[in-house]
Amino acid sequence: MARGPSTAVASDAPSSQIESLYTHHHGWLHGWLRRRLGNSCDAADLAHDAFVRLIQKPRRFDSAPEARAYLRAMANGMCVDLWRRRQIEQMWLEELAARPKAVAPSAEHQVIVIQALLEIDGMLRSMPVKAANAFVMAVACEMSDKEVAQELGVSTRMVRKYVAQAMLHCLMLEARSVAIELPIHVNSAAPVGTGSA
């Protein structure tokens, strides 16, 4: 990375833009997050993360309100993420605590499992809750349709439908992210000569 252009920089250099955004909005964002989360440390972490994201993916804003609207939307998403993460962690730890000590995985291993659960949650988040739960039980615990059906109080036919729905949902996200990474090839400029006589 280039040495910090501390003085006399062109006003639209990205780093100076970030600097200016940081000076003008960091305090406000931290305050907004603190009110939302009721916790200054979490708020500081998230405010920091928000600016890290802006550095990684720089954006231009035409006005201060526009910048704040964007930061607020981003911070809002991060609060939800944080909240989901805490919920999932906490519930898991409670479940672990309720079981015999012998099954407890190491702290390091716990981090890996939490990470995997959060990624799974990222994929399934917009699914109906029963379908998502059925999918996780079935796949993560390798339970049969019958076992999942018993757990959820639905028919085995429903379990199979949930599993397929959830898998299709993940497949669509996967296909879409593959398509977005690749150059656009649908409706490309090349005309398609389909027998236009």
Next chain:
Amino acid sequence: MTSVQSAVEPTHQALEQAAEWFALLRSGEATPDERRRWQSWLERAQENRTAWGYVERISSQFQPVQSSPGRDAAAKGYCMANSRMARRRQMLFGLAALAGTGLSGLAAWRLTPLPGVVLAWAADHRSATGEVRQIELADGSVVWLGTGSAFDEDYSGGLRRLRLLAGEILIQTAADPARPFVVDTPQGRVRALGTRFTVRLDGDETLVAVYKGAVEARTAVTGSTRVIQTGEQTRFTDAALAATQSADPAREAWSRGILVTNNTPLADVASELQRYRGGVLRVAPEIANLPVIGSYPATDPDRALAMLEGVLPIRIQRTLPWWVSIQPRGGPVGSR
């Protein structure tokens, strides 16, 4: 308009099939014959193998949990957290609805809940996404299966009984005073009184519309009943029947593959077309209420979309052939 399908990019249908195969194979109930059929499905096309590659990639994300000694706790913890978060989300939605904020817009941008999947391998009759089929039953009654629909047929005993498993059916019953004709759904029973009517599963509701004769609807849990006459329709859950409304005679046109609209909001037209297309079809909130008039070929949804683009100020944007957003036509009016 023709869109080019590259060889490796799976169609939505391939993804649907991959998801169905996955659900069957992992259930532990696949027969050797079914496994052979999966094998030949895989060998049949590159796009199927690509789709299956995605299935494997997604399954592998579960690997750290699967191999953990605390996996049951992890899954249970996730499910509890997920249910709790969903309840909270629901409460917030409820509040937003009370406050009258633009919820429909929100809903329109939510990831679509995949109506296309029909997982009724064991069903006696089923139709694929985008297909409308006509079936004659043993007693001479005729059933049209709408897109992605399935039902079981049970004529044993003194009853002609259909069980609707997915989608929508139109029924033209043959007279047989000795054997009543009924359609069962998870929400209740519809008894035909000499008639032509449709039954449709809509989430946790059943919609019945009567075009000729009458039917009696009975809810599964509470047993409330009501007779629905020609030209009427109603929705019911397993506990309650909604008020009877007049049935749009044009709705029946789906049995001929036609979607008839009459000042129908664009979002509703899109969600109907999506039932025929599969995949994702989103409508930008600012145009969700554009009124649509006219008849469109439901069984050729891409042509229907092109027709809509011709008459409305909208633009069809394709991220993938099956991932489509309907946007307002860009730029200020008249700019080119």
